[in-house]
Amino acid sequence: MKSPLAHTLCFALATLLHTMPVYAGPTVILLIGDGMDEQQLTIARNYLHGASGRLAVDALPVRSSVQVLTVAEKDPKRSIYVADSANSATAMATGNITSRGRIATSAGTDRDLETIVSIAHRAGLRTGLVTTSSVTDATPASFATHISHRSCEDPTRMQSYEVAGDFVVDCSQDLQSHGGPGSIAEQLARSPLDLILGGGRGHFEAAIDSQESPLAIAARNGFDVFSSPAELVAGEGVNRRIGLFAERHLPVRWHGEQGRIAEKPQPSLLNYAYRYFGSVKQPQAFQCEDNPNYGDTPSLKAMTDTALDQLHNDRGFFLMVESASIDKRSHQRDPCGQIGEVAQLMEALQSALAYAEKNPETLVLVTADHGQAAQLVPDESIFAAYGVPIFTPGNIARLQTPEGSIMAINYATNQFDVEEHTGVQVPLFANDVAAGKIPPLLFQHEIFGLMRDHLGI
Ligand SMILES: [Zn+2]
Structure with a gap:
């Protein structure tokens, strides 16, 4: 027959095992x-x-x-x-x-x-x-x-x-x-x-x-x-x-403000005549917001x-x-x-x-x-000092970051409706x-x- 002490110890051990988390x-x-x-x-x-x-x-x-x-x-x-x-x-x-x-x-x-x-x-x-x-x-x-x-x-x-x-x-x-x-x-x-x-x-x-x-x-x-x-x-x-x-x-x-995604830069007419002439209009910067869907x-x-x-x-x-x-x-x-x-x-x-x-x-x-x-590219081209319009052949999103700057994200794997893997x-x-x-x-x-x-x- 178990002593009262052994009985108490057994009970304590069983309780401990039961409450111990299972790893x-x-x-x-x-x-x-x-x-x-x-x-x-x-x-x-x-x-x-x-x-x-x-x-x-x-x-x-x-x-x-x-x-x-x-x-x-x-x-x-x-x-x-x-x-x-x-x-x-x-x-x-x-x-x-x-x-x-x-x-x-x-x-x-x-x-x-x-x-x-x-x-x-x-x-x-x-x-x-x-x-x-x-x-x-x-x-x-x-x-x-x-x-x-x-x-x-x-x-x-x-x-x-x-x-x-x-x-x-x-x-x-x-x-x-x-x-x-x-x-x-x-x-x-x-x-x-x-x-x-x-x-x-x-x-x-x-x-x-x-x-x-x-x-x-x-x-x-x-x-x-x-x-x-x-x-x-x-x-x-x-x-x-x-x-x-x-x-x-x-x-x-999340999605972009008003559902915006990357867009094509808009070169001026003159730029179509010669790639070093004219100017280019980059897409407006935007922020991210909650997706209502x-x-x-x-x-x-x-x-x-x-x-x-x-x-x-x-x-x-x-x-x-x-x-x-x-x-x-x-x-x-x-x-x-x-x-x-x-x-x-x-x-x-x-x-x-x-x-x-x-x-x-x-x-x-x-x-x-x-x-x-998606590729992180310069928002201001390092070649801007040449004074010629410089822009991506693909699509670009200019994100207004919460820390107060602009991050330019380029998509240019193809000219199709859907980008590809790299x-x-x-x-x-x-x-x-x-x-x-x-x-x-x-x-x-x-x-x-x-x-x-x-x-x-
Ligand atoms: Zn995929």
């Missing part, structure tokens, strides 16, 4: 700023905190550069120097180099490439994806689905889906009726993920004829599907969940906080968090849209770092998938858990190995 085992939080190269970071830092200020990411002790590799679909030995989000997310998610447009499949051969989500799930870890885009967009899709083209987002886009002009996507080999895994939405609905948060409700409601919609498949696979931001509060122990807060991508937080859209931080609550457990987990519209707004020459979305990623990072503070086996990585078009190497930041483990320059597909090694899977 997460090896965990990876990968934050991706889509298109967030050093230009986008510098532009955001200048606007948000001033040229001598600091972004949250600047406090991270590990900082490296990532060379992005892409290959040609028809000749996978040949390099393509500018990536898209599909092949670059595939590199991080699977450790493989592939061609543009491919979602976790191999260039040329269309072989499925195993993702970090599937490996982590098999090892008993929880997994989650959080994004400000449609959850079926290329970056989140590459972490948990396999398909030959990123446009095959739902059952209605699998065959003869016209993307642009005469470019028609064909994912018919992946149709469920052909024994394939189905569209991205159908694959997400059938995935082992514990949590998926973002936009894309329309893709989950899309169905052909009498076939099940991805929404119905998700419900049958044990997901609670919801669309009200008010439901973002539940903590650990809830069911597997999919939260879809917009038809497609989530609206961005943002409404009650959940912030990336709010979604990340929910994910950290829900995924937290003593085995650890893998979570990917993406701020998607740094890229999407740069395509549209909208610097305020971009800057607001860098701010969102920085807030989500602060949540991730607070989590890592309490759970010391948490590796926090922040990176971009590829470069974008092929620059991108940054990688990490918390002290990664100290000594990340070389000064690495290949993007090596991020996969870093994450897998840390998770011990």
